[in-house]
Amino acid sequence: MLMAHPAILRNLVEQYRTLRALHAEKGTAESRRRLEDVTYTLCVSTGTRTPEEALVVADRRLAQERAEAADPAATAEPAA
Incomplete structure (x- = not known):
C-alpha cells in the first residue's frame, strides 16, 4: 500500500x-x-x-519517521 509522505500526514x-x-x-x-x-x-x-484508525496509523508512521531521522543507521539496509 502506498503511504503518504510524513509531511503530508503531519499536515492532515x-x-x-x-x-x-x-x-x-x-x-x-x-x-x-x-x-x-x-x-x-x-x-x-x-x-x-475511520478517523480514529487514521490517527493511530498516522501517529505510528510519524513516530517511525522521527525515529529514522534520529538514527538513520537503525533502518539502513544490511550490506549483502
Missing part, C-alpha cells in the same frame, strides 16, 4: 485536529464540510475507514 493530522475543535466550537455547515473533507483525505492517505 494537524488540519483534522484543528477542524474538529473548530466544528465542536462553532458547529456550522462549513466547519462540518471542511472536517468531512479532511477526514476523508486522512483516511484515504492511511488506508483506514
